Amino acid sequence: MGFILSRIQDTVQQYADVISKVSGVDVEVVDNNLFRVAGTGIYSGNISTDMSDEGYVYKHILKTGETKVIYCPGDDVLCRSCPSKTSCKEKIEISMPIEIEEEIIGVIGLVGSTEEQKTLILQNEKLFLEFIKQISYFISAKVMEERNKEIFGSIIDTLDSVINYMDQGVVVIGDDNIIRSDNDSAKKHLGLSELEGKEIIVRSTGDSINNIAEYKIEIEGKTIFAIGGMYSLGLKDKLYKNIFVFKDMKSFKSDIYEATSTHETFETKNIIGKSNETLSLINNIKKVAKSNSTVLITGESGTGKEMVATSIWRESDRKDQKFVAINCAAIPESLLESELFGYVKGAFSGADPKGRIGKFELANQGIIFLDEIGDMPIYLQTKLLRVLQEKNITRIGSNQVIPIDVKVIAATNTDLKEMMIKKKFREDLYYRLNVIPINIKPLRERPDDIVELVEHFISKYVRLLNKTYSHIDSNTMNLLKNHYWKGNVRELENTIEFMVNMMEADGIINNRTLPVDFFEDMLSGNKTDIESATIIPLKELEKREIKKAAQVFGDSTEGKKLAANSLGISLATYYRRLEEIQKN
Ligand SMILES: Nc1ncnc2c1ncn2[C@@H]1O[C@H](COP(=O)(O)OP(=O)(O)OP(=O)(O)O)[C@@H](O)[C@H]1O
Numbered sequence: 060m061g062f063i064l065s066r067i068q069d070t071v072q073q074y075a076d077v078i079s080k081v082s083g084v085d086v087e088v089v090d091n092n093l094f095r096v097a098g099t100g101i102y103s104g105n106i107s108t109d110m111s112d113e114g115y116v117y118k119h120i121l122k123t124g125e126t127k128v129i130y131c132p133g134d135d136v137l138c139r140s141c142p143s144k145t146s147c148k149e150k151i152e153i154s155m156p157i158e159i160e161e162e163i164i165g166v167i168g169l170v171g172s173t174e175e176q177k178t179l180i181l182q183n184e185k186l187f188l189e190f191i192k193q194i195s196y197f198i199s200a201k202v203m204e205e206r207n208k209e210i211f212g213s214i215i216d217t218l219d220s221v222i223n224y225m226d227q228g229v230v231v232i233g234d235d236n237i238i239r240s241d242n243d244s245a246k247k248h249l250g251l252s253e254l255e256g257k258e259i260i261v262r263s264t265g266d267s268i269n270n271i272a273e274y275k276i277e278i279e280g281k282t283i284f285a286i287g288g289m290y291s292l293g294l295k296d297k298l299y300k301n302i303f304v305f306k307d308m309k310s311f312k313s314d315i316y317e318a319t320s321t322h323e324t325f326e327t328k329n330i331i332g333k334s335n336e337t338l339s340l341i342n343n344i345k346k347v348a349k350s351n352s353t354v355l356i357t358g359e360s361g362t363g364k365e366m367v368a369t370s371i372w373r374e375s376d377r378k379d380q381k382f383v384a385i386n387c388a389a390i391p392e393s394l395l396e397s398e399l400f401g402y403v404k405g406a407f408s409g410a411d412p413k414g415r416i417g418k419f420e421l422a423n424q425g426i427i428f429l430d431e432i433g434d435m436p437i438y439l440q441t442k443l444l445r446v447l448q449e450k451n452i453t454r455i456g457s458n459q460v461i462p463i464d465v466k467v468i469a470a471t472n473t474d475l476k477e478m479m480i481k482k483k484f485r486e487d488l489y490y491r492l493n494v495i496p497i498n499i500k501p502l503r504e505r506p507d508d509i510v511e512l513v514e515h516f517i518s519k520y521v522r523l524l525n526k527t528y529s530h531i532d533s534n535t536m537n538l539l540k541n542h543y544w545k546g547n548v549r550e551l552e553n554t555i556e557f558m559v560n561m562m563e564a565d566g567i568i569n570n571r572t573l574p575v576d577f578f579e580d581m582l583s584g585n586k587t588d589i590e591s592a593t594i595i596p597l598k599e600l601e602k603r604e605i606k607k608a609a610q611v612f613g614d615s616t617e618g619k620k621l622a623a624n625s626l627g628i629s630l631a632t633y634y635r636r637l638e639e640i641q642k643n
Pocket residue numbers: 329330331332358359360361362363364365366367430472548549552
């Protein structure tokens with residue numbers, strides 16, 4: 060604070076000159092560091108000098124805050140230690156502190172250096188004291204003003220840099236719709252390198268999403284949708300009427316997308332398997348990706364339908380756009396419509412009345428993946444069909460028709476044809492979706508993929524669980540190859556994860572590491588629960604397992620040894636039983 064007086068030195072000097080002229084005596088002003096800020100007459104040649112070696116009276120005033128009249132400078136008790144007390148030119152001196160909020164920031168001195176001046180001061184002492192008091196107030200008021208200006212200026216500077224760092228666009232618009240000021244984000248959101256001086260038309264669409272109003276912006280022949288707020292600056296100056304704080308819809312959607320998309324992304328090179336079925340699947344994905352037609356992926360649960368959908372996206376021209384997945388079975392029927400098409404603030408008094416963007420809008424320009432499409436209620440099927448035909452959507456509660464360009468990939472593990480017969484799936488929608496059908500075979504029908512998938516998942520989990528791996532027993536690999544895998548690749552992956560967890564320090568995966576349900580599945584012949592509740596005679600069960608072992612391991616000598624081993628009987632017993640079965 061101390062140097063403030065010197066910062067308004069010119070103003071203080073002007074005051075000193077006026078006082079001197081009016082009073083006919085000399086004036087001197089020092090700051091709280093005894094720096095001479097202003098001076099007239101005998102002091103005019105010594106402005107901006109350090110007075111710490113001489114200003115004994117001023118030092119006292121800075122310390123005590125008292126006003127002092129020194130009638131005999133040089134002889135006064137305060138001048139006792141002053142080295143120039145004997146040669147002091149002053150005849151009389153009035154000194155008064157300059158204060159701001161009880162802080163002494165300097166001293167103003169009125170000095171008579173001639174006998175006439177001394178008489179003048181003595182005759183008008185009271186008047187002079189009142190006069191300096193007023194001037195001291197003026198100086199403090201000026202300092203206050205300067206200080207406030209500095210604080211205000213630094214607030215403005217801080218605000219300016221905050222506004223420039225904001226990822227929201229900010230534009231100040233005049234009554235004439237001309238941009239007067241803007242930040243870098245505004246340029247980014249509007250896709251222009253310069254904004255100042257350009258005309259901008261901002262109109263509300265009437266919709267509100269996430270509790271934020273939506274606007275349609277027109278600038279330089281472009282139309283941009285944004286969400287944000289328009290605020291009046293409340294100034295008289297019409298050139299600075301409103302401030303518009305906004306984010307363009309595209310970035311807003313990207314933020315939501317980043318926050319909500321959790322799916323694992325696949326590329327065709329990550330699809331494991333060398334069976335003819337898998338090779339032709341990969342080939343089809345590449346072909347299908349090049350077209351914009353709707354794809355319907357069918358296959359049992361766990362066969363890789365979502366994997367195929369994301370691979371189509373990664374191979375397509377839309378790979379840099381969004382892939383938005385929605386599982387129609389996982390969302391309550393009452394919410395599915397709003398999830399798909401979005402809704403605006405006030406559309407209904409639901410749990411989230413603020414308004415929300417729908418998946419179709421989020422996926423615009425990209426791909427929407429409608430998983431478990433068979434679970435979509437019939438009334439929504441009608442709406443979906445209309446969206447696919449008309450290529451636009453309307454948010455629930457809004458009048459705005461929004462054009463949509465999305466590629467649709469649907470998937471199901473239910474038999475849609477059968478659902479059509481039962482009138483649970485609309486025939487017209489089925490044909491609209493089934494433009495390009497892709498069927499993924501169950502894993503049991505492509506055993507040639509199993510060895511590679513097993514090895515892939517073993518190395519994945521060995522790495523993830525930080526285990527040491529040596530090899531997998533060939534007998535165990537045979538069991539895995541011949542398993543029914545009703546949960547398909549997902550079940551295989553889970554089984555391998557279990558086995559790697561169970562693996563001993565020797566790093567060998569064998570029958571002992573297999574999960575119990577694996578054997579239960581084998582015993583039940585992978586039939587449904589009701590069927591497996593049927594009690595099978597032990598003799599029959601034994602026959603079935605021996606036959607299965609013969610099938611799995613073949614009839615080479617080595618295979619027979621493995622079969623006997625996995626059945627837990629001696630080789631001789633295995634030969635004998637097998638012979639009996641074959642005779643019957
Ligand atoms: N050929 C494959 N190569 C590598 N991983 C695969 C393969 N097929 C399936 N998977 C894996 O199997 C798991 C199940 O796949 P996905 O979720 O795509 O199946 P889905 O058919 O969509 O299942 P659901 O019908 O239950 O939703 C995933 O972890 C996936 O990565």
